[in-house]
Amino acid sequence: MKSRQLLAFLLLGSGLATAGTNVPAVTATNSEPSATTPTVMPTPPPASDPNHPVSSVPAETKSQRDARMAWWRNAKFGMFIHWGVYSVPAGYYKGQPVKGIGEWIMNKGKIPMTEYQSFAKGFTADKFDASQFVATAKNAGMKYIVITSKHHDGFAMFDTKVNDWNIVKASPFKRDPLKELAEECRKQGIKLGFYYSQAQDWNNGGSAAGGKWDKAQEHSMDDYVDKTAIPQIKEILTNYGADTPAVVWWDTPIDMNNERASRIDAVIQKLRPGLIQNNRLGGGTKGDTETPEQHIPPQGYPGRDWETCMTLNDTWGFKKDDQNWKSLETIIRNLCDIASKGGNYLLNVGPDSHGEIPPESVKRLADVGAWMKVNGDAIYGTTATPFGEELGKPTESVDGYGKKRPTSSGNVWRATQKPGHVYLIIFQWPTDGKFSVPAFAHKITGAKLLANPAVKLTLSQDDKGVTVSGLPVKAPDAIASVIDLTY
Numbered sequence: 001m002k003s004r005q006l007l008a009f010l011l012l013g014s015g016l017a018t019a020g021t022n023v024p025a026v027t028a029t030n031s032e033p034s035a036t037t038p039t040v041m042p043t044p045p046p047a048s049d050p051n052h053p054v055s056s057v058p059a060e061t062k063s064q065r066d067a068r069m070a071w072w073r074n075a076k077f078g079m080f081i082h083w084g085v086y087s088v089p090a091g092y093y094k095g096q097p098v099k100g101i102g103e104w105i106m107n108k109g110k111i112p113m114t115e116y117q118s119f120a121k122g123f124t125a126d127k128f129d130a131s132q133f134v135a136t137a138k139n140a141g142m143k144y145i146v147i148t149s150k151h152h153d154g155f156a157m158f159d160t161k162v163n164d165w166n167i168v169k170a171s172p173f174k175r176d177p178l179k180e181l182a183e184e185c186r187k188q189g190i191k192l193g194f195y196y197s198q199a200q201d202w203n204n205g206g207s208a209a210g211g212k213w214d215k216a217q218e219h220s221m222d223d224y225v226d227k228t229a230i231p232q233i234k235e236i237l238t239n240y241g242a243d244t245p246a247v248v249w250w251d252t253p254i255d256m257n258n259e260r261a262s263r264i265d266a267v268i269q270k271l272r273p274g275l276i277q278n279n280r281l282g283g284g285t286k287g288d289t290e291t292p293e294q295h296i297p298p299q300g301y302p303g304r305d306w307e308t309c310m311t312l313n314d315t316w317g318f319k320k321d322d323q324n325w326k327s328l329e330t331i332i333r334n335l336c337d338i339a340s341k342g343g344n345y346l347l348n349v350g351p352d353s354h355g356e357i358p359p360e361s362v363k364r365l366a367d368v369g370a371w372m373k374v375n376g377d378a379i380y381g382t383t384a385t386p387f388g389e390e391l392g393k394p395t396e397s398v399d400g401y402g403k404k405r406p407t408s409s410g411n412v413w414r415a416t417q418k419p420g421h422v423y424l425i426i427f428q429w430p431t432d433g434k435f436s437v438p439a440f441a442h443k444i445t446g447a448k449l450l451a452n453p454a455v456k457l458t459l460s461q462d463d464k465g466v467t468v469s470g471l472p473v474k475a476p477d478a479i480a481s482v483i484d485l486t487y
């Protein structure tokens, strides 16, 4: 407990805890406000909530923030959906594979605007069924969905009145999938958030990582922000019911100076005050959530709300050749690792141009769901480990982009907690029927296996730690078994 608090203090003090605007390396230099643009920095908000000094709502108190973030903190597990026109080329341009993540094909392949726009004719979405998307998420134990309402290719996946580069006007599908999803999410009791690429827009005159490649892209950034981004943001904030979006998920703030970002934030605060926003709006604005991408930081972000977003294979948007699927073990242990550090896991699916989530994804998600049905108490509504020793010393790993990142070296167990409970999540099951953890402040009075509460376990506790005995020889779950300690 103590060491985590100390770490939180050190990280916040050094500014490291807020440095998590994760954009691909190529975009990093462009995301700063330009030196020539006058910036209007808001006066620093009073630090009314020492645990969450960074927030999209200046000056809110701890209890206001806790209330605003409550559902999100309890949810722990969400589905990211990257779906758009890029699923038509599916990683290929002119018969050649294009390297990199699928939704970046227009940029990486330097595809001219008119050529890229013609892909929309193949975006049939003929198998799309909102109820299945939502059921797939629910079946996995996910509590929220965040879908790309518009990605960097500028294609609106909704019925926008702002331009014709949208799913209703430019594709044979002609329907608004966000509307259908909003209705289904409401019906099935799950939250729906919208990703919106507020800065990069390769078809409507927004910015472009690495520079533009087609004369037709040349455009004033302010004009794009005021005439495309802001009007569309108004649409996604108001056309889908008072509860939707539950989150707005910004990305890659290239050329997003403080003036532009403040104009966007003003729209949010006017139409949906206090809406949960991630930390990628840019221009010096604050978000509510850190967004480590494709990796799990060794200590999480103590004192901050955070969410690791991750792909199930190596791409966000559908690529027909990408079969590098993560194992169920990796997915479940990632979820446990993240929860044990107080974060959320936003796990991506990339439906194809017919609107089908790849079966490999559906299968894995169903299997995670089976684990969650038994062990979900150790995940939902929990906070970070009361111990910390189990994380081990940070070690180096390679993230989903091939970048070196620090990660936790400990791989034997994890822990989460909520009032009255400490959950021991065991990856490497002991062979001697005993499992010990370090000292715990409260007197433990009960222990049971979530997978088999009938097994009688015995407890001993002293100032050095807690030992649970009587564990079965065989792990109740080969990937992660949970002991629920009560106090």
Ligand code: GLC
Residues within 6 Å of the ligand: 022, 023, 024, 082, 101, 103, 104, 251, 252, 293, 309, 316
């Ligand atoms: C990146 C990419 C993007 C993806 C996102 C998910 O920043 O630009 O394609 O949507 O990460 O976090």
